Each structure stands twice: as structure tokens, then as C-alpha cells.
Amino acid sequence: MENTNEASFYQEYEVFSKKSVKAPIQHQFSLLAPNEEMALSMAVENFMRREDVLDVWVVKRSNIRAMTSEERMNWTKRLDNKDYRRTKGYGYLRQKWKEKEQGMLDEKEIMSWKEVKKK
Amino acid sequence: MYIYSGASQPEESSHVDDQEKYEQFMARIEAGEKIEADDWMPDDYRQALIKLISMHGISEIMGALPEKEWVPKAPTLKRKLGIMAKVQDEMGHGQLLLRVAEDLMRPYGKTRGDLMDDLLSGDLKFHNVFHMPTKTWADAGMVGWLVDGAAIISQTNMLDASYGPYQRALQRICQEEVFHAQHGEAIIMALAEGTEHQRQILQESLNRWWSALLMFFGPKSADTTGSSKQDIMIKYRIRKSSNEELRQAFLDKYLPRVFSLGLTVPDETAHYDEEKGEWVYQQPDWNEFKQIIKNKGPRSKERLRLREVAYENNRWVRQALTSEAVGS
Amino acid sequence: MMPVETAEEAKKDATYLKALKDLIYQCADDDFIISFRGSEWLGLAPHIEEDVAFSSITQNTMGHAVMFYSLLEELGEGKADALAHERQPDERRNAVYLEKKNGEGSYLGEPYYDWALTVVRNFLYETFKKVKLKAITNSSYQPLANVAEKVLMEQPYHLSHWRIWVEQLLASTEDARSRLEERLEEAWYAFGDVLELGQYATEMEHFQLMIGEDELKELWLEEVKTTIKDLPNGTPKKQLGSGREGEHTADFDQALEVLSEVYVSDENAIW
Numbered sequence: 001m002e003n004t005n006e007a008s009f010y011q012e013y014e015v016f017s018k019k020s021v022k023a024p025i026q027h028q029f030s031l032l033a034p035n036e037e038m039a040l041s042m043a044v045e046n047f048m049r050r051e052d053v054l055d056v057w058v059v060k061r062s063n064i065r066a067m068t069s070e071e072r073m074n075w076t077k078r079l080d081n082k083d084y085r086r087t088k089g090y091g092y093l094r095q096k097w098k099e100k101e102q103g104m105l106d107e108k109e110i111m112s113w114k115e116v117k118k119k
Numbered sequence: 120m121y122i123y124s125g126a127s128q129p130e131e132s133s134h135v136d137d138q139e140k141y142e143q144f145m146a147r148i149e150a151g152e153k154i155e156a157d158d159w160m161p162d163d164y165r166q167a168l169i170k171l172i173s174m175h176g177i178s179e180i181m182g183a184l185p186e187k188e189w190v191p192k193a194p195t196l197k198r199k200l201g202i203m204a205k206v207q208d209e210m211g212h213g214q215l216l217l218r219v220a221e222d223l224m225r226p227y228g229k230t231r232g233d234l235m236d237d238l239l240s241g242d243l244k245f246h247n248v249f250h251m252p253t254k255t256w257a258d259a260g261m262v263g264w265l266v267d268g269a270a271i272i273s274q275t276n277m278l279d280a281s282y283g284p285y286q287r288a289l290q291r292i293c294q295e296e297v298f299h300a301q302h303g304e305a306i307i308m309a310l311a312e313g314t315e316h317q318r319q320i321l322q323e324s325l326n327r328w329w330s331a332l333l334m335f336f337g338p339k340s341a342d343t344t345g346s347s348k349q350d351i352m353i354k355y356r357i358r359k360s361s362n363e364e365l366r367q368a369f370l371d372k373y374l375p376r377v378f379s380l381g382l383t384v385p386d387e388t389a390h391y392d393e394e395k396g397e398w399v400y401q402q403p404d405w406n407e408f409k410q411i412i413k414n415k416g417p418r419s420k421e422r423l424r425l426r427e428v429a430y431e432n433n434r435w436v437r438q439a440l441t442s443e444a445v446g447s
Numbered sequence: 448m449m450p451v452e453t454a455e456e457a458k459k460d461a462t463y464l465k466a467l468k469d470l471i472y473q474c475a476d477d478d479f480i481i482s483f484r485g486s487e488w489l490g491l492a493p494h495i496e497e498d499v500a501f502s503s504i505t506q507n508t509m510g511h512a513v514m515f516y517s518l519l520e521e522l523g524e525g526k527a528d529a530l531a532h533e534r535q536p537d538e539r540r541n542a543v544y545l546e547k548k549n550g551e552g553s554y555l556g557e558p559y560y561d562w563a564l565t566v567v568r569n570f571l572y573e574t575f576k577k578v579k580l581k582a583i584t585n586s587s588y589q590p591l592a593n594v595a596e597k598v599l600m601e602q603p604y605h606l607s608h609w610r611i612w613v614e615q616l617l618a619s620t621e622d623a624r625s626r627l628e629e630r631l632e633e634a635w636y637a638f639g640d641v642l643e644l645g646q647y648a649t650e651m652e653h654f655q656l657m658i659g660e661d662e663l664k665e666l667w668l669e670e671v672k673t674t675i676k677d678l679p680n681g682t683p684k685k686q687l688g689s690g691r692e693g694e695h696t697a698d699f700d701q702a703l704e705v706l707s708e709v710y711v712s713d714e715n716a717i718w
């Protein structure tokens with residue numbers, strides 16, 4: 001009986017954290033703790049003692065529906081025939097615009113539009 | 120996960136406390152920090168964000184409809200796949216943005232369903248360009264190229280937005296917009312270099328879309344239509360530039376490309392004024408703009424009806440999966 | 448039967464070539480028409496998240512059609528785009544059940560599309576596709592066997608997606624269950640031609656291009672039963688006709704008109 005009680009002390013939590021304001025939450029590792037309050041208060045020093053941390057999530061592993069190993073095998077393979085939805089499939093436009101003395105709208109160009117001329 | 124901080128604060132938080140929090144909040148955004156969903160934020164900030172992001176999100180969902188008209192009709196297998204992926208992305212943008220808006224609305228107990236109801240009742244508006252008809256395949260290209268172009272200008276302008284979840288959604292969206300820009304260019308380029316008929320439908324399409332594109336960024340100042348949220352957006356570091364600055368940036372980027380394809384715009388006065396360093400153009404009819412965003416545009420009723428039928432007709436599916444019988 | 452490695456080799460035997468082309472047309476046209484129906488749904492699904500997921504499946508499936516049309520291109524049948532957009536109904540080999548409209552109305556107005564039909568149809572079709580392609584991986588025509596192998600890499604996700612919808616809706620409300628059951632009942636009148644191999648079925652088996660119809664049907668039914676316990680009796684009939692023989696319905700005419708509208712609007716155009 002005592003043994004069973006002690007076993008329930010060891011709950012598995014997955015730990016996620018965020019490094020910078022722009023970074024997404026990232027999985028770090030897992031730990032054992034009796035409940036989520038304890039898990040959260042131990043998580044930072046276990047996994048992020050040498051890095052910045054702006055936020056931490058702990059999620060009880062049993063609350064995570066991850067893919068099974070079979071699902072990982074069956075659901076994650078993709079054929080390499082999807083250039084139509086990647087910029088790779090439109091690279092030929094660069095030459096066409098060049099002929100018209102214009103540049104192509106690529107990632108570098110578009111992301112630079114963040115800065116707009118002040119009036 | 121998120122606990123609305125307001126709920127855990129003492130009810131009678133004094134004015135002094137709020138003032139202090141406000142100053143702290145302003146200091147944070149001025150230092151470039153990001154505000155998260157459960158951080159304290161001034162009410163008008165939350166309100167402005169909800170209004171902006173729910174409109175942005177629902178416009179993506181409504182914006183899928185005009186382009187979608189051409190998805191099953193696209194002229195080649197590659198174009199069918201390309202435009203399908205593009206419109207799918209727009210639905211995906213709607214998903215990202217509505218999630219952000221929904222988290223902001225949580226303290227008010229509102230959810231996705233309420234947003235759909237607000238859209239259908241006319242309380243939640245969608246962007247002026249998505250009230251317009253699409254008549255030919257060239258319009259599918261024009262939307263991909265110039266409507267997305269205008270959207271890219273306004274979305275990249277908010278890539279440093281002070282609200283973290285919105286900023287992160289925009290980061291993902293703008294990455295995908297690179298594909299959208301090229302998808303649009305590809306359709307347009309084929310038409311511009313194509314047969315007489317193709318060039319003709321392309322020019323006609325541009326003529327049709329021109330004033331809607333100018334309207335996209337909203338009026339120059341509040342006096343034009345009597346309402347403009349641009350000041351609060353800039354004050355709270357949600358966006359950086361004014362409506363007119365964005366419109367000028369759009370013209371800067373796109374008009375030279377438009378002209379290089381041998382196309383013209385239906386405004387003979389449009390030109391670049393070297394001295395002033397800006398584009399001169401004829402103002403679109405801002406009264407018409409006001410009508411359009413009140414759901415009195417050329418296709419407003421039909422688009423809303425489409426959304427409504429799809430939403431109501433599939434209600435049984437959503438109801439079925441809320442039942443206790445399924446999973447946990 | 449020695450494996451046939453190339454299109455050139457396949458062209459040497461006229462009967463072999465006929466049976467082979469018919470089989471590939473069936474695969475290509477099935478994937479093309481069901482992905483066309485899927486593309487009409489875009490933006491109108493019951494839920495935004497589902498809309499996005501469904502569209503990827505539709506794109507993948509149209510991508511599979513492209514792979515099959517490309518095999519036909521190699522066999523001298525013409526360009527993939529022409530095969531998809533120009534052929535007349537009597538040349539099309541897709542099953543009739545797959546061309547059925549998504550419901551009343553149109554995607555352009557009053558789209559009273561039926562999610563129950565979509566769930567049932569896609570589940571039954573993806574189950575069939577899995578069984579059929581598995582058999583084709585042993586096909587004597589190597590380029591086709593290779594394509595089947597590839598398609599089977601990403602197709603399991605499609606099947607499991609629709610299986611989850613079937614399972615969950617069947618286990619939910621009375622209303623949802625009866626909607627699905629009604630569509631299953633309907634499928635038992637109309638799915639029959641999906642399971643057929645057309646006029647060259649015997650040759651296909653003889654040349655080891657494909658297993659026989661009876662075996663195909665049996666394997667399909669077995670697989671369907673692992674998900675749906677209470678199926679209608681017997682095996683599906685083909686009351687709408689047989690697409691494998693080039694018979695098609697008015698629903699197909701609507702599909703063809705829409706999908707080729709722009710394509711035929713300018714004969715000299717490159718799009």
C-alpha cells in the first residue's frame with residue numbers, strides 16, 4: 001500500500017520553455033514530480049539553468065496525445081512533388097523579371113518591407 | 120493555461136495602481152518587449168487588438184471565397200494545385216489569427232462561434248477587397264499578385280507589433296506570403312506574355328481592381344470617412360506607419376512592376392512626383408468605400424450567404440462531436 | 448511474366464498496352480475526380496482547422512493523379528494537362544460514384560454540401576485505394592509499381608483521417624449516425640463500379656498488372672469491416688452505371704464544365 005502511494009509521487013511532466021520574445025515555446029525535456037506546481041518549480045533549474053528563459057510550460061505526459069510509433073511511420077512521409085506550394089517552383093520568374101528590369105519578390109525583399117518610408 | 124490576470128486582481132484595484140501598471144506597460148512596449156495574452160494590458164489596447172485581429176482573421180476566411188471561385192476552374196494541373204495551396208494558406212491564416220483573437224476575447228467569454236455570429240449579423244466587418252466580384256481567371260491572378268501585395272505591405276508593417284501572439288502569427292503568415300506573391304506573379308506573368316485574349320483579360324482585371332486596391336489601406340485621415348484607428352495603432356506600437364505611408368509603399372513596390380508588364384492603370388494622372396518623393400493619384404470614392412465595408416459592396420450579400428449556408432448546413436457535424444459519446 | 452521496365456517495352460505488345468493504359472486511366476481519373484470534388488469544398492468545411500487538413504489531402508490526391516497522368520504521357524497518350532482537361536466523358540474511366548456532386552447547390556452559391564457523403568465516400572475510396580495500390584506494387588509494369596509504392600507512402604494519413612471521422616461520427620449523436628448510415632446505404636447501391644477493373648480486367652490479371660476483381664472486392668470489404676461493424680448486406684451494386692466502361696452521369700458533365708472552363712477559353716494560351 002505504502003509502495004503504491006509512493007509510486008504515484010512520480011508523475012511524468014514534459015517541460016517546454018521560451019527563450020526570447022520572438023521564439024516559440026520549445027520542448028526541453030521531461031521530469032518526475034508529484035504535481036504540476038512542483039513540476040513547474042523544478043523545471044527551470046533542471047533544464048534551463050544556463051540559458052535565458054521567459055516562460056515555462058509543464059504538461060502532464062498523459063495529457064499529451066502524441067503519435068504512436070506506427071502513426072509516426074505512416075503519417076509523416078511526404079512525396080517530393082509539392083513545388084507548386086514552395087517558392088522553389090517559381091524560381092523561373094527571376095529571369096523573367098530581370099528581362100523587364102525588375103526584381104522578383106523573394107523572401108529577402110518581402111521581409112525588408114517591414115520598414116516603410118516616413119512622410 | 121492562460122489565466123486572465125484581471126480575474127486574479129483585487130476587484131477594487133485603485134486608480135493609482137492602474138496608472139502604475141499603465142506606465143509599466145508603456146515602458147515595456149517602448150523597450151520592444153512583447154505583451155502576452157495573460158499580461159496586464161489597458162482596456163483600449165485589448166479592444167483595439169480584438170477589433171483589428173478579429174477583422175484581420177475573418178477577412179482571411181472571407182478572402183478565401185473570391186479566390187476560391189477559381190480553384191476548381193484553374194486552367195492546368197499545376198495551377199489547380201498552386202491556387203488550392205494558396206487559398207488553403209489563407210484559411211490557415213484565418214485559423215492563426217482567430218486563435219489569437221479568441222484568446223484575447225476569453226475574459227469576455229466569447230468564442231469562435233460568437234465571431235461567426237458577429238460576421239453573419241454584420242457586426243464584424245471584413246476587408247473591402249473581398250466584397251468585390253471576380254470575373255475571369257485574370258482576377259485570380261490579380262488577387263494573388265496585387266491584393267496579396269497590399270496585404271503583405273500592411274502585414275509586414277506589423278512584424279514588430281507589441282502584442283506577442285499577433286507578432287508571431289504574422290511572422291508565420293509573412294513567410295507564406297512569399298509563396299503567395301510568387302504564385303500571383305506566375306499567373307500574371309503567363310497572362311502578360313500570353314495571347315491577345317490573355318493580355319486583354321489581364322488589363323481589364325487591373326482596371327476593375329484599381330480603386331479597391333487604393334481603398335485597401337483606408338483613408339488618409341479620419342476626416343475622410345469619419346473613423347480611423349490609425350493613431351491608437353501607432354501609439355501602442357501595433358503598426359508603424361500611417362495609411363498613406365503604406366499606400367505609398369505599395370505604389371512604390373508595385374507600380375513599376377505593373378508598368379514593366381506593359382499594363383496601365385485607369386488613372387491618367389497617376390505618376391511619381393520626384394520633387395515630393397511620392398506617388399500622385401486620384402482619390403478613390405471614399406463614400407463607396409464606406410458602403411462596401413458596411414456589407415453593401417457588389418458581392419457582400421452573396422459572400423456572406425455562402426459563409427452562412429456552409430456554417431449552418433454543417434452545424435450538425437460540430438454538434439455531433441461535442442456530444443459525450445465521442446472521446447474525451 | 449517478366450517485369451516490363453519501360454514505356455518502350457510496354458508498347459511492344461498491343462494487348463498488354465491496352466490493358467495497362469486502361470488500368471492507369473482508372474487510377475488517374477479516380478484520383479482526379481475525387482480531388483476535384485474535394486477542391487469544391489475548400490473554404491466550406493464544417494470547421495476551419497478541418498478545412499486546412501482536408502485541402503492537403505485533396506492536393507496530395509491531385510498530385511497522385513498527376514503522377515498517373517505522367518505515366519500515360521510516357522506511354523504516348525498526350526500531355527497530362529490535356530488528359531485531365533480535354534477528354535470527353537466516354538473516354539473517362541473514373542467510377543461514377545466518385546463523380547457524384549458533394550450535395551445540393553454549388554460551391555459558388557447555396558452550397559448545401561453533405562459532410563456525411565464526403566466522409567463516407569472518402570473513407571470507402573481511400574480504403575479501396577490502399578488495397579488497389581498494394582496490389583499494384585506487384586505489377587509487372589515497373590514504372591506503375593514504383594508510383595504505387597510512392598503514393599502508398601503518404602496515403603495512409605488520408606485513410607486514417609477519414610477513418611477517424613467515420614468512427615467518431617458513428618459513435619456520436621443519433622442524427623449524425625443516421626446521416627452516415629444513409630450515405631452508407633447509398634454507397635451500397637453505387638460504389639460497385641469503383642471495385643471493378645473494366646473491360647480489360649481479365650487481361651490485367653493475365654499480364655499480372657493487377658489482381659482480379661473478386662480478390663480486390665474481398666480485400667476491400669475485409670478492410671472496411673475493421674472500421675464499420677454494421678455494414679449493409681452483400682457487396683455494393685452499381686446503379687449509377689459503370690465509369691470503368693465510360694458511362695457517366697450529369698454530375699460528371701458539371702464537373703467537366705467547371706474544371707475545363709478556363710482551359711478551353713483560349714486554345715492557344717499557355718497558362
Ligand SMILES: [Fe+2]
Pocket residue numbers: 179208209212270292
Ligand atoms: Fe493571408
Ligand SMILES: [Fe+2]
Pocket residue numbers: 209267270296299
Ligand atoms: Fe496571402
